[in-house]
Structure formats: structure tokens, C-alpha cells
Amino acid sequence: MLIPGPMAQSEALRALSEIRSVIDRSTRYSTFSALSGFLTGAAAIIGSGGCGYYADFVGARAEDMTFVYVWAGVFVFAAVQHLILTTLKARKRDEVVWTPIARTAFLALLGPGLAGMLLTIVFIKQMKFEYLAGLWLMLYGCGLWAVSFFAPTFLRWLGVAFMVLGTLAWATGETPGRWLGIGFGCLHLVFAVIVRMRYRR
Numbered sequence: 564m565l566i567p568g569p570m571a572q573s574e575a576l577r578a579l580s581e582i583r584s585v586i587d588r589s590t591r592y593s594t595f596s597a598l599s600g601f602l603t604g605a606a607a608i609i610g611s612g613g614c615g616y617y618a619d620f621v622g623a624r625a626e627d628m629t630f631v632y633v634w635a636g637v638f639v640f641a642a643v644q645h646l647i648l649t650t651l652k653a654r655k656r657d658e659v660v661w662t663p664i665a666r667t668a669f670l671a672l673l674g675p676g677l678a679g680m681l682l683t684i685v686f687i688k689q690m691k692f693e694y695l696a697g698l699w700l701m702l703y704g705c706g707l708w709a710v711s712f713f714a715p716t717f718l719r720w721l722g723v724a725f726m727v728l729g730t731l732a733w734a735t736g737e738t739p740g741r742w743l744g745i746g747f748g749c750l751h752l753v754f755a756v757i758v759r760m761r762y763r764r
Contacts, residue, residue, distance in 0.1 A: 600755025614744030623740025696739035701729030
């Protein structure tokens with residue numbers, strides 16, 4: 564009976580690792596960019612007036628449409644740079660960007676995203692700007708929870724954290740900038756660190 568030597572065993576383990584990686588990429592979305600997370604977090608912290616530290620900053624006070632404009636800018640910036648950076652990363656790794664699993668993850672986010680936009684319009688028409696921070700955090704958390712079934716499970720716990728922050732934003736009625744900064748700012752920085760540690764290549 565032939566027993567493979569250490570070199571052959573090492574090659575076999577490497578081949579199995581590569582096969583597992585290919586299968587995992589086809590069934591779970593993993594094209595994340597740490598830089599995108601850092602940029603999103605930084606933009607949100609700035610938009611929130613340093614997590615509400617500068618309470619008079621327009622992005623920290625949910626009083627009128629200037630609050631909405633500031634956060635619309637933050638969200639658009641986050642979406643555009645995320646699309647660009649994840650596309651560049653996928654091409655660097657010789658991977659297709661718009662894969663079936665990527666479409667599934669996008670559709671999982673689409674429902675909460677559309678609900679957020681529609682309810683934002685309703686609250687604006689009713690001049691209830693104070694409800695927007697909790698709404699955005701809650702529905703973003705729901706989106707991350709949904710995506711986590713097609714992506715690494717750490718997104719599920721991030722989703723739970725966003726939902727908790729959304730609840731606190733509604734329950735306390737305190738400076739919206741604090742909760743938006745902690746959520747879209749600090750939690751995205753945590754996301755970026757996790758991605759950096761798990762997906763170095």
C-alpha cells in the first residue's frame with residue numbers, strides 16, 4: 564500500500580482548500596472591500612457631527628430637510644464607492660462581479676431599502692424627521708440580517724446591532740446623530756476591520 568509523502572499530502576490539502584474556496588464563493592457572497600467599510604464609516608461619522616458630539620451640526624439634528632440632504636449625500640457616497648471598490652477587488656481576484664449570489668444578496672437588501680425610501684417620504688411629508696434615524700438603522704439591520712443567509716454570518720450580528728440601535732434611537736428620542744454615527748459610522752469601521760482580517764487577499 565502506497566503512503567503519500569509529506570509533499571503529496573501538502574499538495575492535496577492545498578487543492579482541497581482551493582476547491583472549497585471556489586465552492587464557497589459560488590454559494591456565499593464574500594466580495595467585500597475593507598477600504599469601502601472604512602470610507603463609509605468615516606463619511607457617516609462626519610455626517611453625524613462626530614456621533615452627535617457637535618450637536619448643532621445639521622447632520623446631527625433631525626429638524627428639517629437639511630438633515631435629510633446630509634444623510635442622502637452620505638448614503639449615495641457610500642453606495643457609489645462601495646460599488647467601485649468591490650468591482651475593482653473582484654477584477655483583481657479574476658472574479659465575476661455580478662454573480663447569481665451577488666444578485667441574491669442585492670435582492671435581499673432591496674426590500675428593506677425600498678421600504679426605507681417609501682417610509683422616509685411619508686415621514687418627511689408628515690414633518691416627523693425625528694423618526695428617520697431609527698427607521699434607517701432598523702431597516703438597514705433587517706437588510707444585513709437577510710443578506711447574512713447568503714454571506715458570512717458576522718453580517719447577521721451586525722444586523723442585530725443596527726436593529727438595537729434603531730430601537731434605541733426611537734426609544735430615547737435623543738440626538739439622532741449619536742445613533743446614526745454609532746451605527747453607520749462605528750459599526751462600519753468594525754465591519755472593515757473584520758473584512759481586513761478575514762479577506763486579506
